[in-house]
Amino acid sequence: MTEGHHLAPSRSAIDAQLRAILGDVLGLDAERVAGFDSDTGLFGHLPELDSMAVAGLLTEMEDRLDIVIDDDDVDGEMLETYGGLLAFAEGKAAAA
Amino acid sequence: MTPFELVDWPCPAPGGGTREEMALAFDKRRENRLLVLPAWFDEANKLRRLTVEVMRRLDLAGIDCVLPDLPGCNESTAKLADQTLASWRTAAAAATEHFAATHVLTVRAGALLAPEGLPGWRYAPVGGRPVLRAMLRARTIAAKEAGRSERTEDLQAMARSEGIELAGWHVGAEMFRELEGAEAPPGLAEIEQAALGGPALWLRAEPDEDAAQADALAAMVAIGMAGA
Numbered sequence: 001m002t003e004g005h006h007l008a009p010s011r012s013a014i015d016a017q018l019r020a021i022l023g024d025v026l027g028l029d030a031e032r033v034a035g036f037d038s039d040t041g042l043f044g045h046l047p048e049l050d051s052m053a054v055a056g057l058l059t060e061m062e063d064r065l066d067i068v069i070d071d072d073d074v075d076g077e078m079l080e081t082y083g084g085l086l087a088f089a090e091g092k093a094a095a096a
Numbered sequence: 097m098t099p100f101e102l103v104d105w106p107c108p109a110p111g112g113g114t115r116e117e118m119a120l121a122f123d124k125r126r127e128n129r130l131l132v133l134p135a136w137f138d139e140a141n142k143l144r145r146l147t148v149e150v151m152r153r154l155d156l157a158g159i160d161c162v163l164p165d166l167p168g169c170n171e172s173t174a175k176l177a178d179q180t181l182a183s184w185r186t187a188a189a190a191a192t193e194h195f196a197a198t199h200v201l202t203v204r205a206g207a208l209l210a211p212e213g214l215p216g217w218r219y220a221p222v223g224g225r226p227v228l229r230a231m232l233r234a235r236t237i238a239a240k241e242a243g244r245s246e247r248t249e250d251l252q253a254m255a256r257s258e259g260i261e262l263a264g265w266h267v268g269a270e271m272f273r274e275l276e277g278a279e280a281p282p283g284l285a286e287i288e289q290a291a292l293g294g295p296a297l298w299l300r301a302e303p304d305e306d307a308a309q310a311d312a313l314a315a316m317v318a319i320g321m322a323g324a
Contacts, residue, residue: 024295027304046301051241052138052263053301055234059226060299071236071248 009065014089017064022082025049025057038083044076054079067092100151105194107167107187110178118171119164119191120148122155128321130154131197131214132163133188133206136227137265138234139298140169145305146297146313147203153314159321164191166209177259177266181224181274185209200284201317204298207280217317218284220296224275231262238263287316 009017023033026046043049049057058069069092078088103121106114123129132151135143151161167187168176188209192200200216202209207221232248239246254260255272267275289296292309 021299024299025301027300027302048301050301051238052230052234054237055230056299058233059230074233074237074240076240 009093011090014065014093015086018061018082018086018089021057021060021064024060025053036082038081038086040082042081042085043079045080061089065089065093067096100148100155103162105164105191107164108190109174110183115167115174117165117167117174117187119162119195120151121160121162121195122151123160123162123195126158126160127198128158129160129196129198130162130216130317130321131188131192131195131200131211132161133200133202133209134163134166135204135206135298136166137205137231138263139204139227142298142300142303143203145303146310149305149307149310150201150314150317153310154318157314157318159318162191162195162197164188164195175266177268179268180270181208181278185211199317199321202280202284207284208275208278210281210284212281212283216284217287217320218280219287219313220289220298221280221284221286223280224278228262228267228272228275231265231267234263235261285320287313291316 019033019036022028022036023030026048043054058074061067062069067089073088078084101121101123103119104116105119107117109115132147134140134147147163151163154161164187165172166184167174168179189211192211192214197214200210200214202218202221204220204222205224205227207218208224210218232251235251236246236248251260255267255269257269259269260267260272292312294306294309297304297306297309
């Protein structure tokens with residue numbers, strides 16, 4: 001097997017992927033999503049982001065970031081802000 | 097804009113006989129006739145507008161299109177909880193025959209119902225397991241938000257024996273067990289989301305539309321049917 005084949009994606013790559021997924025879920029263009037900072041509120045702050053939309057978001061994160069998200073991973077803190085979600089995705093990708 | 101018609105069609109009922117189900121149809125008795133099998137559950141809502149917009153475009157391109165209600169969905173008087181993969185496959189096959197479809201376009205999990213031998217396309221097909229996974233996840237997240245704890249494994253075990261309500265949809269035990277292993281049958285040409293040049297509308301938190309995506313999907317089907 002080629003060395004480095006399973007290198008985890010870089011933090012900026014994860015950040016870009018996550019913004020793209022959120023743009024798709026929320027129907028926002030890249031410019032709007034680029035304006036998200038770590039305090040930008042998500043679940044509980046955006047009425048349209050209901051449990052079904054969050055479920056789709058997490059499933060899409062699994063597909064695009066090649067991670068597995070367990071029941072126990074999902075909590076209010078991780079979903080509440082963009083910073084929380086990004087930190088979670090980075091932790092998962094590093095452990096994968 | 098050409099109006100569509102809402103028509104009844106005879107769908108086989110469990111235990112024999114038929115039950116009237118509804119279909120949304122652009123039907124001018126033309127030669128090219130497309131059966132459209134919709135996305136399921138929550139995705140059915142998210143993709144309804146795209147689906148019908150594609151049909152409007154195909155109608156203008158000289159293609160008859162019919163979108164049947166699956167038993168237990170939309171205007172159907174059947175209970176969703178009573179439906180099985182087999183009952184929906186029977187319904188899809190009956191609709192094919194009743195409307196004399198020459199081709200089929202399936203949307204997302206609609207691919208699981210593709211009638212045998214009918215040529216056509218499957219747009220962004222998805223297997224049964226991911227469909228259940230997303231809805232189970234929505235349920236555990238909603239429970240957590242309400243201060244209750246539900247485990248996916250426990251929900252799966254319950255669903256296999258008693259059926260389950262997921263995101264407001266009543267999935268019967270047999271349907272749940274069937275979906276855990278259901279894969280789309282081969283035979284249809286696949287149209288991936290990337291070919292539509294935009295983000296997947298089933299991911300959208302609220303139902304939306306995208307004229308460019310409808311144009312792209314309709315063009316692929318229309319060109320394919322013209323050349324067939």
